[in-house]
Amino acid sequence: MTETTSQPIPEQQKRGLFQQLELDMRLLGMIGAFVILCIGFNILTDGRFLTPRNIFNLTIQTVSVAIMATGMVFVIVTRHIDLSVGALLATCSAVMAMTQTQFLPNVLGLGLDHPLTWALTMVIGLATGTLIGAFHGWMVGYLTIPAFIVTLGGLLVWRNAAWYMTDGQTIGPLDKTFMMFGGTNGTMGTTWSWIIGVVAAVLAIAVIVNGRRAKLAHDFPVKPAWAEAVICAITSGSILGFVWILNSYNIPTRRLQRMFEAKGETMPEGLEMGYGLPISVLILIAVAVVMTIVAQRTRLGRYIFATGGNPDAAELSGINTRMLTVKIFALMGFLCALSAVVASARLANHSNDIGTLDELRVIAAAVIGGTALSGGIGTIYGAILGALIMQSLQSGMAMVGVDAPFQNIVVGTVLVAAVWIDIVYRKRLGAK
Amino acid sequence: MATPKELRAQGATPMVEMTDISIAFGGVKAVDQVSVDLHPGEVVGLLGHNGAGKSTLIKVLSGAYQMDSGEIRINGDKVEITNPRDARSHNIETIYQTLALADNLDAASNLFLGREITTPMGLVNDAAMEAECRKIMGRLNPNFRKFSEPVSALSGGQRQSVAIARAVYFNAKILIMDEPTAALGPHETQMVAELIQQLKAQGIGIFLIDHDVHAVMELCDRASVMKNGQLVGTVDIEDVTDDDLLSMIILGKNPAGVAA
Ligand SMILES: Nc1ncnc2c1ncn2[C@@H]1O[C@H](COP(=O)(O)OP(=O)(O)OP(=O)(O)O)[C@@H](O)[C@H]1O
Ligand SMILES: [Mg+2]
Numbered sequence: 001m002t003e004t005t006s007q008p009i010p011e012q013q014k015r016g017l018f019q020q021l022e023l024d025m026r027l028l029g030m031i032g033a034f035v036i037l038c039i040g041f042n043i044l045t046d047g048r049f050l051t052p053r054n055i056f057n058l059t060i061q062t063v064s065v066a067i068m069a070t071g072m073v074f075v076i077v078t079r080h081i082d083l084s085v086g087a088l089l090a091t092c093s094a095v096m097a098m099t100q101t102q103f104l105p106n107v108l109g110l111g112l113d114h115p116l117t118w119a120l121t122m123v124i125g126l127a128t129g130t131l132i133g134a135f136h137g138w139m140v141g142y143l144t145i146p147a148f149i150v151t152l153g154g155l156l157v158w159r160n161a162a163w164y165m166t167d168g169q170t171i172g173p174l175d176k177t178f179m180m181f182g183g184t185n186g187t188m189g190t191t192w193s194w195i196i197g198v199v200a201a202v203l204a205i206a207v208i209v210n211g212r213r214a215k216l217a218h219d220f221p222v223k224p225a226w227a228e229a230v231i232c233a234i235t236s237g238s239i240l241g242f243v244w245i246l247n248s249y250n251i252p253t254r255r256l257q258r259m260f261e262a263k264g265e266t267m268p269e270g271l272e273m274g275y276g277l278p279i280s281v282l283i284l285i286a287v288a289v290v291m292t293i294v295a296q297r298t299r300l301g302r303y304i305f306a307t308g309g310n311p312d313a314a315e316l317s318g319i320n321t322r323m324l325t326v327k328i329f330a331l332m333g334f335l336c337a338l339s340a341v342v343a344s345a346r347l348a349n350h351s352n353d354i355g356t357l358d359e360l361r362v363i364a365a366a367v368i369g370g371t372a373l374s375g376g377i378g379t380i381y382g383a384i385l386g387a388l389i390m391q392s393l394q395s396g397m398a399m400v401g402v403d404a405p406f407q408n409i410v411v412g413t414v415l416v417a418a419v420w421i422d423i424v425y426r427k428r429l430g431a432k
Numbered sequence: 433m434a435t436p437k438e439l440r441a442q443g444a445t446p447m448v449e450m451t452d453i454s455i456a457f458g459g460v461k462a463v464d465q466v467s468v469d470l471h472p473g474e475v476v477g478l479l480g481h482n483g484a485g486k487s488t489l490i491k492v493l494s495g496a497y498q499m500d501s502g503e504i505r506i507n508g509d510k511v512e513i514t515n516p517r518d519a520r521s522h523n524i525e526t527i528y529q530t531l532a533l534a535d536n537l538d539a540a541s542n543l544f545l546g547r548e549i550t551t552p553m554g555l556v557n558d559a560a561m562e563a564e565c566r567k568i569m570g571r572l573n574p575n576f577r578k579f580s581e582p583v584s585a586l587s588g589g590q591r592q593s594v595a596i597a598r599a600v601y602f603n604a605k606i607l608i609m610d611e612p613t614a615a616l617g618p619h620e621t622q623m624v625a626e627l628i629q630q631l632k633a634q635g636i637g638i639f640l641i642d643h644d645v646h647a648v649m650e651l652c653d654r655a656s657v658m659k660n661g662q663l664v665g666t667v668d669i670e671d672v673t674d675d676d677l678l679s680m681i682i683l684g685k686n687p688a689g690v691a692a
Contacts, residue, residue, distance in 0.1 A: 218559045297555040299548050302537075306545055309536035309582075316496055316532040318517040318546040376536035 084154030133333015141325030172349025182345025
């Protein structure tokens with residue numbers, strides 16, 4: 001193919017200022033819904049909902065489900081489902097709890113809080129999750145058992161494997177370093193949070209500028225420079241704003257005193273310290289970035305979406321869709337294990353009911369985030385936003401004092417309504 | 433370069449030999465002891481009524497189906513084609529009757545599916561792929577404009593253009609075209625006919641499945657006719673008329689005086 005009468009690239013016609021920003025309308029809609037939700041709860045709670053303290057708590061409560069939801073996007077995009085994520089989380093959590101409290105001390109003689117303990121524990125936990133996930137994927141891909149059945153079985157098996165391993169006991173306390181990966185037990189402090197925030201903002205701008213350069217290199221149409229600048233400003237502004245909010249939640253004085261006492265020092269009078277970015281949130285951000293790159297910029301991601309759009313076409317294009325299924329479920333298993341680290345570290349122990357009903361929260365987050373069960377469509381950021389919306393609803397209603405049964409009724413209704421709105425929206429756009 | 437006819441007369445080794453291919457779906461013999469072959473620069477038409485087994489036969493060659501019995505030789509060497517990746521490694525490209533496009537991806541992603549252009553870091557290079565896609569579509573279907581939309585938003589003919597582009601982009605040596613012009617308008621059909629002539633001149637061997645006997649008479653060197661999974665016969669296009677081919681398809685008999 002040597003002849004090159006290339007297709008002309010159509011002139012960019014004049015459009016409205018807003019359209020020139022080329023924003024993702026679906027994303028805007030979700031952010032809009034989220035903002036309305038937050039403001040609504042804030043009014044109902046007399047301003048208690050949008051305090052740094054509550055936003056901080058909301059964020060750390062969302063992490064575990066959000067991490068798994070990013071993996072669920074890939075599972076659902078390829079027209080599968082994973083009902084076992086909560087149970088798998090429990091098994092991984094149990095394995096890690098037993099590893100650090102029993103196996104490492106008794107077999108290798110490494111006590112709790114030994115510098116190797118947390119690392120070995122995490123390696124073993126993550127390997128367990130990945131292997132179990134790969135096993136699920138093998139049954140789905142190679143034995144062609146429907147994922148619904150494999151993971152429904154998995155739900156029962158792994159929930160009870162965790163129970164058996166721990167005799168149903170709560171296992172704690174856990175390794176001190178290990179516990180830093182969840183909740184308030186590990187935060188970056190204000191200075192480091194600002195540094196990370198600034199670096200992230202610069203990186204985000206670099207990515208936008210780079211994308212523009214790549215398009216220009218091929219003479220593809222680009223947004224006007226001012227639109228690109230507005231997007232850079234919004235992106236870096238949100239990143240720094242988020243850091244600022246988390247930094248303004250101060251560690252309670254009593255807790256600060258205890259932290260100083262633990263180091264054998266006395267706390268200076270009137271000292272105030274912000275929590276800053278929790279390590280678990282950094283993990284979620286890292287997962288989000290990596291998963292987005294995988295989805296949009298790697299062959300693996302391309303094959304995942306192609307297979308979801310048309311499994312036969314993917315196979316005929318030379319994609320090994322069976323192996324792909326194994327990889328997707330292995331990745332899901334890995335993320336379950338990562339969530340297990342975050343969840344058990346946040347609770348500071350492994351409890352028998354850890355991760356219960358998480359499969360439903362995770363699927364709901366992915367679906368509210370725009371992942372289509374018919375396959376081929378879904379975004380990582382959507383799923384994370386979906387998880388955040390679910391958690392905000394739950395916490396907000398609890399703060400307002402809605403009775404527990406009504407909380408679940410509302411969450412269930414919102415799930416169905418969100419999917420319906422999405423269907424209507426897609427029909428309007430003429431897309432599938 | 434010798435013409436395909438001369439090559440056959442010399443007894444040269446064909447680039448594709450499919451011998452005694454059989455495949456059954458739950459008792460139905462979709463393809464029954466069929467043998468066809470193909471020389472470089474040759475276009476062999478496959479004809480037959482609906483359900484005759486044409487698509488099934490070529491899907492054995494493209495790796496989509498596994499034959500129950502039979503033998504495939506490429507340039508004289510016996511090969512095992514157990515999946516589409518094997519076929520691609522023998523430079524066999526296929527335009528499927530169903531087109532086999534991922535509807536949720538755009539034209540460029542479909543064109544390069546399974547063979548993406550990557551950056552030095554191993555990430556997919558969408559900009560480069562779109563640029564290549566614009567080039568080849570400029571040749572195949574100059575009216576094609578929808579590069580950034582998923583192919584589900586394309587017309588039947590536009591989708592077919594994408595499928596054709598995918599088969600010819602990667603320097604195939606053996607090209608399988610299963611009703612490539614079924615959804616195309618007269619102008620686009622003419623462009624595909626010209627494309628086939630060009631590819632033929634480059635020494636590419638083509639299996640062309642087409643229900644249009646006139647097109648087969650115009651483009652092909654030989655034609656193999658199938659009926660109910662069996663081979664009726666293979667004829668030299670120069671030795672037959674449209675009516676001969678039609679009667680082979682309908683009656684399932686070789687015309688008098690034409691050697692198989
Ligand atoms: N995957 C399959 N499972 C079961 N039967 C099949 C399958 N594929 C094809 N067949 C059967 O095999 C026979 C041949 O089908 P094939 O698609 O090869 O016909 P064809 O000659 O390409 O027809 P057309 O001109 O309509 O495309 C038909 O009877 C069909 O029903
Ligand atoms: Mg057919």
